[in-house]
Amino acid sequence: MESGDKPKKAHRKRAAGTKAKKKKDKKQVGKADKHNPKAHTFSGGTRSVQKRVQYTLERQAKKDKAHKVDKNPEVPPPFVVVVQGPPGVGKTTLVHSLVKHYAKQRLIQMRGPVTLVSGRHRRLTIIECPQEMSAMLDLAKIADLVLLLVDASYGFELETFEFINILQVHGFPRVIGVLTHLDAFRENKQLRKVKKSMKHRFWTELYDGAKLFHLSGLQYGRYHRVEIQNLARFIAVQKVPLLSWRQSHPYIPALRWEDKTDPTSSETAPRRLDLYGYVYGGRLREGFEVHLPGVGDFNISSIKRLPDPCPPPMETEAERRRANKKTDEKPKKNALRTLAERHRIVYAPGSDIGSITVDSEAMYIYVPDQQAGFTPKDEQSAEKDPEKLPEAVRLVRALQTSEAALDKASEGRAKLRLIGDTEVRMDQTDASGKAEDQPQRRPAPEGNALDAKQEDASGDEEGEEECPEEDVEQDEEMLERAQQRFARGPRLEDLVYGRDRLQEQHGGSASSKDPGTQGGHGPTDHATVPLFDEDDEEGAEDAPTSRQPESQRRLLGNVGDSNALDTARMPVLPGQEKPWSEERKEELKAQQAVLQNAGDEYSRAGTKSQVKVLVAVTVATVVKYVARDISIIAIMPG
Numbered sequence: 001m002e003s004g005d006k007p008k009k010a011h012r013k014r015a016a017g018t019k020a021k022k023k024k025d026k027k028q029v030g031k032a033d034k035h036n037p038k039a040h041t042f043s044g045g046t047r048s049v050q051k052r053v054q055y056t057l058e059r060q061a062k063k064d065k066a067h068k069v070d071k072n073p074e075v076p077p078p079f080v081v082v083v084q085g086p087p088g089v090g091k092t093t094l095v096h097s098l099v100k101h102y103a104k105q106r107l108i109q110m111r112g113p114v115t116l117v118s119g120r121h122r123r124l125t126i127i128e129c130p131q132e133m134s135a136m137l138d139l140a141k142i143a144d145l146v147l148l149l150v151d152a153s154y155g156f157e158l159e160t161f162e163f164i165n166i167l168q169v170h171g172f173p174r175v176i177g178v179l180t181h182l183d184a185f186r187e188n189k190q191l192r193k194v195k196k197s198m199k200h201r202f203w204t205e206l207y208d209g210a211k212l213f214h215l216s217g218l219q220y221g222r223y224h225r226v227e228i229q230n231l232a233r234f235i236a237v238q239k240v241p242l243l244s245w246r247q248s249h250p251y252i253p254a255l256r257w258e259d260k261t262d263p264t265s266s267e268t269a270p271r272r273l274d275l276y277g278y279v280y281g282g283r284l285r286e287g288f289e290v291h292l293p294g295v296g297d298f299n300i301s302s303i304k305r306l307p308d309p310c311p312p313p314m315e316t317e318a319e320r321r322r323a324n325k326k327t328d329e330k331p332k333k334n335a336l337r338t339l340a341e342r343h344r345i346v347y348a349p350g351s352d353i354g355s356i357t358v359d360s361e362a363m364y365i366y367v368p369d370q371q372a373g374f375t376p377k378d379e380q381s382a383e384k385d386p387e388k389l390p391e392a393v394r395l396v397r398a399l400q401t402s403e404a405a406l407d408k409a410s411e412g413r414a415k416l417r418l419i420g421d422t423e424v425r426m427d428q429t430d431a432s433g434k435a436e437d438q439p440q441r442r443p444a445p446e447g448n449a450l451d452a453k454q455e456d457a458s459g460d461e462e463g464e465e466e467c468p469e470e471d472v473e474q475d476e477e478m479l480e481r482a483q484q485r486f487a488r489g490p491r492l493e494d495l496v497y498g499r500d501r502l503q504e505q506h507g508g509s510a511s512s513k514d515p516g517t518q519g520g521h522g523p524t525d526h527a528t529v530p531l532f533d534e535d536d537e538e539g540a541e542d543a544p545t546s547r548q549p550e551s552q553r554r555l556l557g558n559v560g561d562s563n564a565l566d567t568a569r570m571p572v573l574p575g576q577e578k579p580w581s582e583e584r585k586e587e588l589k590a591q592q593a594v595l596q597n598a599g600d601e602y603s604r605a606g607t608k609s610q611v612k613v614l615v616a617v618t619v620a621t622v623v624k625y626v627a628r629d630i631s632i633i634a635i636m637p638g
């Protein structure tokens, strides 16, 4: 301080004012001077403390129980049911049983998810979980309900525990346990014990009281109807879990996909993929980034809204009312309590449902293995000796293995093989030089021929007075010839052995045996020789004629008694123009006996059986081709 400066005023305590008054009061009461009492201890007494505690707790509870906004639209997407379990536990069998229960349809082969109507407001998407870890992770993220299948005869397996752990970290959906293979236990006591122990083990893994169903065995390849009905009812009342992560993230379980990339572009070129499915969770917009599990992150280029392939029945009915302009008509209270057939829709692209599968290119008819009698089953084809099979089966199988259709296979072939090594050349022209494709005359039934004779006879009587005698005679002769020719007609044995031509050439006893051949209108141009001497009178009597009754005829050239000497006329085959020595005759007789037996079989079978076989050929061939095509279809992703 410098000299001469005025000294500053000393601090004076306030004697008046609020502060002075407070201090004065404090001194008077004798309160201790301390820090802010509100900051370090409660004040206000027990009541105040109670209020404060209550307030804090309520705030916390409100936060915990905050109402979760269900972002699902008015018509929610299908409820996702994931069927999981170790291999061979019965997952496929359970899905088949559920589809049969809900849709009343048979799922033949399941490929990919199956969406079906389960109630008036509800649809289910059933997905069978594959054994891969990545699939388990993906499905745990989207499952609304998990059916955990456990093989009771084997016990809990690692896959079940793995999946439960995965579920725990992805926000637990609803879980129902299902015990299968219970029919492996014969004794009731043991069965009860197993059920009890497995239930407790299941509760330990999940929570006490977790629901566990029992499926006690199979019936017609599916689980018992009543047990499936109970399980289905339980599934129907399950609520959709509102998991916050799912509510804030849109996702689409793809029910179908198509690669729309230009097929001519290279394999490494960027691809364009169309995914079809219901949108779950939050809103999905174009330009969003999406993650395709196992593939990577992508941008959505466009979103299109398509008609619902599996609409809930209530919506269908509302739509129908709108279409019929009956909007004021309110639905009845009990409407759609039982679903009509038309409401039970199944949408399972890629799976085979019922017996017909349709894709964009073709329609496939499913024929079960047990109904395809002629087609060899896989295990059969390797095992069975084809020689032991019936001839019809062998024939059909030979046709099935043929590369081309029957008409294509025979196209351009001049020779028709009938039995063994017998070869017959089909006619190109008949004896009169006419092209063979001209319609041939068919033999008249014997009754008709008789009638014709009687008619003629009566006609003759009528016309007797009018016609001169010569004319009548000529007419009679002509008529008789015509009748003979008409009654005869070309028969298979004639075609095979060229008998008429033979008679025409040799003009021997054959013509005397069969007057019908006199005209020489043989249907074939085969060069034939008589097997035995023409002058054999005994044999000539035994020889069958074309006028024999049908029962006595033999198909395929086995004419008459095989032990008789001149019953058949063999075609001269190349290299066989040798003289007929005794030795050769005997050899031929023996050969004919073999043919005779084969012919007997055919005649016993009759024409109908042969037609049947041919029909079976066609059907079985179709089955075979269909089966091949079905195995090619692979639309759905795994």
Ligand SMILES: Nc1nc2c(ncn2[C@@H]2O[C@H](COP(=O)(O)OP(=O)(O)OP(=O)(O)O)[C@@H](O)[C@H]2O)c(=O)[nH]1
Pocket: 085, 086, 087, 088, 089, 090, 091, 092, 093, 094, 180, 181, 182, 183, 184, 215, 216, 217, 218, 221
């Ligand atoms: N005895 C008996 N057999 C069953 C039962 N459940 C399923 N099976 C049979 O077990 C076999 C396997 O059944 P699937 O339904 O194919 O089993 P999966 O779990 O789909 O098998 P993967 O597809 O290999 O994983 C089939 O032959 C079923 O008939 C059951 O409860 N009792």
